[in-house]
Amino acid sequence: MARYSCLLVLDLPLAAALRAEPELQGNPVAIVEEGDERATILAGWMRGLTVAQARTIRPDLIVRPLSVEGVRSAREALLDVACSVTPRVEDAAPGLAFLDLEGTQALFPTERGLRTALEARLEETGLEGTRVGIGPTRTVSHLAASHRGGGHIVPAHSVREFLETLPVDLLDPPQEEAERLTRWGIHTLGELANLPLDALGSRLGEEGVRLARRARGEDLIPFRPTSAPLRFEEGTETGYPVGNLETLAFFLRGVLDRLTRRLRLRGLACRELHLEFVLESGKLFARPIRLAAPTLEVPVLVSLVRLALEQNPPGEPIERVRIVATPGGVDTAQLDLFLPPLPAPAELAVTVARLEALCGSGRVGAPGLEDTHRPEAGRLDPFNRENPETRAPVPQNGPALPPPALALRALRPPVPVRVYGTDGGPAHVEPLDGARARELAGGRVLHRAGPWRLYGEWWGESRFARDYFDVELADGGIYRMYRNLEDGGWFVDGTYD
Amino acid sequence: MESRVQKSRVQSLEIALREVGLAGRVRVGGPLPGASLHPAPGPEPRPMDEAVPPAPLSLDSLLWPPESRRGRLIEVAGEASSGRTALACRMVAGTTLRGELVGWVDLPDALDPRSLRRAGAEMGSLLWARPRGLSEALRCAELLLRTGFALVVLDLQGASLSRLARLASPIWIRLLRRAQEARATALVLVPERVAGASPTLGLWTERRRALFEGELFEGIEAYATVVRNRVGPIGMEHPFRVLQRPGGPPNPSRSPPTRSASVG
Numbered sequence: 001m002a003r004y005s006c007l008l009v010l011d012l013p014l015a016a017a018l019r020a021e022p023e024l025q026g027n028p029v030a031i032v033e034e035g036d037e038r039a040t041i042l043a044g045w046m047r048g049l050t051v052a053q054a055r056t057i058r059p060d061l062i063v064r065p066l067s068v069e070g071v072r073s074a075r076e077a078l079l080d081v082a083c084s085v086t087p088r089v090e091d092a093a094p095g096l097a098f099l100d101l102e103g104t105q106a107l108f109p110t111e112r113g114l115r116t117a118l119e120a121r122l123e124e125t126g127l128e129g130t131r132v133g134i135g136p137t138r139t140v141s142h143l144a145a146s147h148r149g150g151g152h153i154v155p156a157h158s159v160r161e162f163l164e165t166l167p168v169d170l171l172d173p174p175q176e177e178a179e180r181l182t183r184w185g186i187h188t189l190g191e192l193a194n195l196p197l198d199a200l201g202s203r204l205g206e207e208g209v210r211l212a213r214r215a216r217g218e219d220l221i222p223f224r225p226t227s228a229p230l231r232f233e234e235g236t237e238t239g240y241p242v243g244n245l246e247t248l249a250f251f252l253r254g255v256l257d258r259l260t261r262r263l264r265l266r267g268l269a270c271r272e273l274h275l276e277f278v279l280e281s282g283k284l285f286a287r288p289i290r291l292a293a294p295t296l297e298v299p300v301l302v303s304l305v306r307l308a309l310e311q312n313p314p315g316e317p318i319e320r321v322r323i324v325a326t327p328g329g330v331d332t333a334q335l336d337l338f339l340p341p342l343p344a345p346a347e348l349a350v351t352v353a354r355l356e357a358l359c360g361s362g363r364v365g366a367p368g369l370e371d372t373h374r375p376e377a378g379r380l381d382p383f384n385r386e387n388p389e390t391r392a393p394v395p396q397n398g399p400a401l402p403p404p405a406l407a408l409r410a411l412r413p414p415v416p417v418r419v420y421g422t423d424g425g426p427a428h429v430e431p432l433d434g435a436r437a438r439e440l441a442g443g444r445v446l447h448r449a450g451p452w453r454l455y456g457e458w459w460g461e462s463r464f465a466r467d468y469f470d471v472e473l474a475d476g477g478i479y480r481m482y483r484n485l486e487d488g489g490w491f492v493d494g495t496y497d
Numbered sequence: 498m499e500s501r502v503q504k505s506r507v508q509s510l511e512i513a514l515r516e517v518g519l520a521g522r523v524r525v526g527g528p529l530p531g532a533s534l535h536p537a538p539g540p541e542p543r544p545m546d547e548a549v550p551p552a553p554l555s556l557d558s559l560l561w562p563p564e565s566r567r568g569r570l571i572e573v574a575g576e577a578s579s580g581r582t583a584l585a586c587r588m589v590a591g592t593t594l595r596g597e598l599v600g601w602v603d604l605p606d607a608l609d610p611r612s613l614r615r616a617g618a619e620m621g622s623l624l625w626a627r628p629r630g631l632s633e634a635l636r637c638a639e640l641l642l643r644t645g646f647a648l649v650v651l652d653l654q655g656a657s658l659s660r661l662a663r664l665a666s667p668i669w670i671r672l673l674r675r676a677q678e679a680r681a682t683a684l685v686l687v688p689e690r691v692a693g694a695s696p697t698l699g700l701w702t703e704r705r706r707a708l709f710e711g712e713l714f715e716g717i718e719a720y721a722t723v724v725r726n727r728v729g730p731i732g733m734e735h736p737f738r739v740l741q742r743p744g745g746p747p748n749p750s751r752s753p754p755t756r757s758a759s760v761g
Contacts, residue, residue, distance in 0.1 A: 341645070342597070342598055342645065343598070343644045343645035343646070347644060347645070348644065351640055351641065351644040352624070354640055355624075355626045355637055355640060355641075358626075358628060358633045358636055358637055358640075359626050359627055359628045359629065359633060359637065360629060363626065363627040363628070363629075364624070364625070364626045364627070365624075365625060366620060366621060366623055366624060366625060367601075367608060367610035367613060367620055367623060367625045368610060368620065369610050369611065369614060369620075375611070376609075378609065378610040378611065379610075380625065383624050384621070401557070401587065401590060401591050401594070401617060402590070402616070402617040403740070404583055404584075404587050404616075404737060404738070404739045404740075405583065405586070405587075405612070405615040405616045405617075405739060405740065405741070405742075406580075406583055406612075406615075406716045406717065406739045406740055406741050407580075407582040407583040407585075407586045407609065407612040407615075407616065407739070408582075408609040408611070408612050409582055409605070409607040409608075409609065409654075410606075410607050410608070410609045411607070412606050412607070438657075447707055447709040447714075448709075448712075449709055449712050449713050449714035450712070470709075470714035472578075472707045472709070475577075476576055476577050476578065477577040477578045478577075478578040478707050478714070478717065494609065495577065495578060495607075496578050496714075496717065497577065497578050497579065497580060497581055497582040497583060
């Protein structure tokens, strides 16, 4: 037998405002289109009055502007909670979602447990006031969520008893039909359900029949599951132009906190952030931030955003913040009993993200080799921990190490040098840039090997043609240096060590 | 037995002289019975020891003991081009080949991936972090040790000596504690000894000579002196040789000096 659950947010704009500013909970809050005293209150306390009128009744009324982005995020967060239980979810209206509970018994053996889990997850995402109802049809579950604070669980055999005493107003009938039903003395769903459909149709028309069928707990249209897109977007209005990074970090923390809570519900982590700031002049400032590893750590994400903004500031105060998170899977792996212990994948991902927050974006990863013959070519790949299942077993006596090999310490970028000597090779080397004298003091060439010529990639911008030398200088170092054949410039690009 | 003790004392005195900058200016020997005049290591290259082993390194047992991890802080200091980085790459190779993770905190941004590959390291097991400052580098190293990396190489050769010297002793003690808690190894590469008495093992490397054979550069011959050891004697010298192409032809990618090679 089918079972459905309903998640109902009665006042979505108000819920969105409370979600963005949890400290407003318990205070009278009104949502208006514009921040003017003459504006009409759209949601929250004393809907329909102007702000000035409402303030005469409640001087401590808190007024917040309607946030379209906040409402959309709250609606998506509601769907995230629903999708954390079952993939069969219907997004019926803003603030109204139905869950098909078929197959969820393995996760939630009892419907009471399911309701508790849903309420906890709604609270986790900042949608505390959301009502939950469970019933055999979507209509019954909706009524169970709407009636007296919600939270009702209606078994299939007691639908009639449950609906019997509910007021007709719960069906939200049109004004004309509602007045007629009141004149007829029909006040409860039980009374409405007992009316014959033919007679009701001849008097109230199609709308009357629909009301009566809903009063019996029937669904008028079939369940339409919607696939909630994996779109994680949160935003906030700062309320005033923010030019200070510390103040901005306060807003960023709240936005990122809501984002990560939603990601956690779906079992995902944040792989990439896309910042969008509306500046004081109305311009849009966009900046992508790619993370070295998926993470859900808010301090790490805040640090990364701060680093990105310090390196590339928007240049103007910010009025609106919007952050889109690209989700990524959290690595999980079964560790091996017979291999050395490794950090858990999630812990490793957090460490990589923290390192990136310390070092800066694009400065943490695994060393990689490029497919080129340029000696200095190297790159930084994303650090993907090797799957333990594919790791080769380690010999009991330890692995066989290759003979010790000479290492090169790269000088990035290569140090431009002045070279003396006319016999085809350098005889004396000194750096052109005095600021890099600590890396290369220079001096007389004591020993020299070379040249050997390397040229390649003539088909592209990265073409190179160089004569390489290995030199031992009087400063005590042994260096690799080359002469560019195109412009004749000399460079030292590494120290042997 | 007595002569060994005397020799060890002489070597300790030599190390102390080197630390105060009097290496090569003062000769050690004389009054102690049984201790002969011992030449102090100076800038002049000493004759090549025929018994210098290319492999296996006698240092392996010190740097990379075959037993399980113990929680150590190793400081490798020395002059330029004396094989410090080669020793670090070898430790990385050994650790990654065991299937463990290695972190390389690269303050000077000097790590060469080709050198790692040549040393035999598994690149996928190495996390390379390039901090912008000394304090960030130290925090990166601590973070990696806390996470469970078996070996963390902290390359501080880009930092100025004055800043390194100003680092307080508790910083190195904390690093050692982190390594001991994680039963991992922290390897610090520095141009001069800066960690004081904190390291479990301290090595000072010097180059004996550069191996320029004909017109090819083959590698370097160096030795590492144990200047600090909590679990063994100090003053021991470990010669080693690191080659461009160990075990292979001198340098197959390089043509004879008078010819050119196209690799395009």
